[in-house]
Amino acid sequence: MKVAIMQPYFLPYIGYFQLIHAVDVFVVYDNIQYTKKGWINRNRFLQNGKDSYFSVAVQKDSDYLNVNDRRIALDFNRSKSLNKVREAYKKAPNFVEGFKIFENVVLYEDTNLFNYIYHSLDTVVKKLNIETKIIVSSSINMDHSLKAQDKVLAICKELGAHTYINAIGGKDLYSKEEFAANGVQLCFVRSKPIQYKQFDQAFVPWLSIIDVMMFNDRNTIIEMLKQYEVIR
Numbered sequence: 001m002k003v004a005i006m007q008p009y010f011l012p013y014i015g016y017f018q019l020i021h022a023v024d025v026f027v028v029y030d031n032i033q034y035t036k037k038g039w040i041n042r043n044r045f046l047q048n049g050k051d052s053y054f055s056v057a058v059q060k061d062s063d064y065l066n067v068n069d070r071r072i073a074l075d076f077n078r079s080k081s082l083n084k085v086r087e088a089y090k091k092a093p094n095f096v097e098g099f100k101i102f103e104n105v106v107l108y109e110d111t112n113l114f115n116y117i118y119h120s121l122d123t124v125v126k127k128l129n130i131e132t133k134i135i136v137s138s139s140i141n142m143d144h145s146l147k148a149q150d151k152v153l154a155i156c157k158e159l160g161a162h163t164y165i166n167a168i169g170g171k172d173l174y175s176k177e178e179f180a181a182n183g184v185q186l187c188f189v190r191s192k193p194i195q196y197k198q199f200d201q202a203f204v205p206w207l208s209i210i211d212v213m214m215f216n217d218r219n220t221i222i223e224m225l226k227q228y229e230v231i232r
Helices: 014-021 078-089 095-106 113-127 148-159 176-181 209-215 218-224
Strands: 002-006 025-028 042-047 050-055 133-136 163-167 185-191 228-231
Touching (some): 002 148, 014 163, 014 185, 014 209
Parallel strands (some): 163 185
């Protein structure tokens, strides 16, 4: 069994979904500490030829709370987010379908931050026909006080994984020898260059999956999901 584990990110770039595509089971951390100014509750989109941000406003609370204990701010202006993205992409070739997905995600009524983000991931995964099983970390029977590599290995052991696949950016975080000693092969997903027409402007890479959906139909995106290599 091939397993990957990642933090929850709000409408992340296509590489995140390539990682989901590459494994049999994808674990989303829900019982990890929320971090400010990361990608948990925001991402980038194309606005006037440059990258800009859309985000989910989070209620002020203790910095030590986990993602599944944080709430969306009561004054989170969903209409503002919708209008911003609508104006940016209204002339995109796949706007109707892309905006329908974005609207479904933004208007989701659950105010728990993790549930809200999980719904966004689940919506995209279903839309792209990704059949990988997705589970949340807190549902796994293990010692959740473990950290870093020890936590990953414990999850792999509990799930019966023979291969752990991580994003290429985490290559220096883990020891291949330690994984091998635990009977797990350590691999990494490296995305191949992906480029498509963004109006008539210079291409801005690795924006939110929403950008990909605005300019490409589903079948094209499904093919993009396969444009990666798994390296050891």
